[in-house]
Amino acid sequence: MVKISYQQKPYRRAIMQAFGADVTPSPSDKTQAGRSILERDPNSTGSLGIAISEAVEAAATSAGKYKYSLGSVLNHVLMHQTVIGEETLRQMALAGEYPDVVTSCIGGGSNFGGIALPFLRENLTAGKKTRLIGVEPAACPSLTRGTYAYDYGDSVGLGPIVKMYTLGHDFVPAPLHAGGLRYHGMASIVCEMYDQGLMEAVAVHQLETFQAAVAFARAEGIIPAPEAAHGIAVAIREALAAKEAGDKRVILFNLSGHGHFDMSAYDAYFAGQLEDYEYPQEEIDRALSALPQV
Amino acid sequence: MSNEVVRFDLPQSEIPHHWYNIQADLPRPLPPVLHPGTKQPIGPADLAPLFPMALIMQEVSQERYIEIPEEVREIYKLWRPTPLLRARRLEKALDTPAHIYYKYEGASPAAVTS
Numbered sequence: 001m002v003k004i005s006y007q008q009k010p011y012r013r014a015i016m017q018a019f020g021a022d023v024t025p026s027p028s029d030k031t032q033a034g035r036s037i038l039e040r041d042p043n044s045t046g047s048l049g050i051a052i053s054e055a056v057e058a059a060a061t062s063a064g065k066y067k068y069s070l071g072s073v074l075n076h077v078l079m080h081q082t083v084i085g086e087e088t089l090r091q092m093a094l095a096g097e098y099p100d101v102v103t104s105c106i107g108g109g110s111n112f113g114g115i116a117l118p119f120l121r122e123n124l125t126a127g128k129k130t131r132l133i134g135v136e137p138a139a140c141p142s143l144t145r146g147t148y149a150y151d152y153g154d155s156v157g158l159g160p161i162v163k164m165y166t167l168g169h170d171f172v173p174a175p176l177h178a179g180g181l182r183y184h185g186m187a188s189i190v191c192e193m194y195d196q197g198l199m200e201a202v203a204v205h206q207l208e209t210f211q212a213a214v215a216f217a218r219a220e221g222i223i224p225a226p227e228a229a230h231g232i233a234v235a236i237r238e239a240l241a242a243k244e245a246g247d248k249r250v251i252l253f254n255l256s257g258h259g260h261f262d263m264s265a266y267d268a269y270f271a272g273q274l275e276d277y278e279y280p281q282e283e284i285d286r287a288l289s290a291l292p293q294v
Numbered sequence: 295m296s297n298e299v300v301r302f303d304l305p306q307s308e309i310p311h312h313w314y315n316i317q318a319d320l321p322r323p324l325p326p327v328l329h330p331g332t333k334q335p336i337g338p339a340d341l342a343p344l345f346p347m348a349l350i351m352q353e354v355s356q357e358r359y360i361e362i363p364e365e366v367r368e369i370y371k372l373w374r375p376t377p378l379l380r381a382r383r384l385e386k387a388l389d390t391p392a393h394i395y396y397k398y399e400g401a402s403p404a405a406v407t408s
Contacts (some may be wrong), residue, residue: 056344064343079314118312121316125319152330292333
């Protein structure tokens with residue numbers, strides 16, 4: 001588990017422990033990858049890319065005892081999430097409507113893939129014309145400001161090299177409260193969808209996402225996870241655009257989780273401590289200079 | 295109480311039997327994944343130390359539908375199907391003619407983050 005999350009989000013760790021996991025903060029001294037990071041920066045608070053390097057090494061050197069499991073990015077992970085969109089297709093039929101717009105946050109792509117891929121199938125094979133909109137944080141803008149190139153999926157360069165929209169594998173995540181959206185790259189499937197013009201991508205700032213989250217909570221009674229609030233922000237933008245245009249747009253978003261473990265982020269928002277953060281272009285250029293040569 | 299429906303539920307019997315694999319329908323196939331050492335396209339054997347073989351085969355499959363294992367559907371029953379809701383109160387708050395729906399995955403124990 002990324003060390004900063006391990007420290008700042010103890011309840012996430014406790015949830016994993018409740019289901020029987022041993023949780024190690026990354027970077028750790030248990031792997032060569034972790035030790036090399038700690039040698040350079042003993043106070044490193046880690047990143048998703050570093051944690052992946054450690055997990056890959058732990059699996060690869062375990063002689064088959066351990067396997068690496070992850071919750072996003074890979075094709076099969078997005079495919080497993082399609083139960084969400086398949087159910088939704090049937091439920092929209094129950095409602096007697098069909099969405100003009102489907103939106104959700106994108107970090108690694110599993111949430112978006114889960115809701116959007118069955119609707120993309122309908123676009124590709126049944127003549128539907130639903131707009132599919134992925135929403136990323138302006139502080140981690142892989143699709144909207146990254147480069148479509150081969151890059152490592154992890155920070156140390158141990159894992160496979162994947163063609164993806166990337167901010168560079170040694171991208172250092174900004175201080176952002178939607179922790180699930182801080183990955184430097186993006187699922188290959190989502191990248192190809194974007195490159196082939198099968199979806200749109202929008203970057204939003206975190207203050208707009210919290211405003212949207214609070215408006216949603218006060219109307220609908222559910223406090224959304226900060227990640228999911230990115231999709232709500234764009235659903236609200238679309239609803240206001242429909243009002244402006246005077247059309248009866250049907251908008252669907254995936255509320256991927258509640259925010260009960262993120263109340264410290266809400267607390268910071270209510271105290272006026274959250275700021276918008278635009279990722280600096282020179283940092284993107286620096287990280288992209290380290291892409292692998294293939 | 296009005297008759298306006300806000301929640302659309304499916305019965306347990308409608309939990310999907312298959313996952314959908316977009317690779318079957320993408321107009322252009324996904325670019326190959328490369329080995330970090332050789333920089334050449336990677337094969338199932340290269341991934342075997344990292345992932346279970348069944349997942350590796352799913353990763354590269356071009357089949358449109360992959361059957362969901364019965365054990366997994368048994369677990370899905372604990373919280374699936376999840377509800378679809380129409381956010382009528384949010385529509386009113388925004389004073390919009392748009393219809394806003396959301397699929398709520400919050401009942402899943404895996405849905406506490408994103």
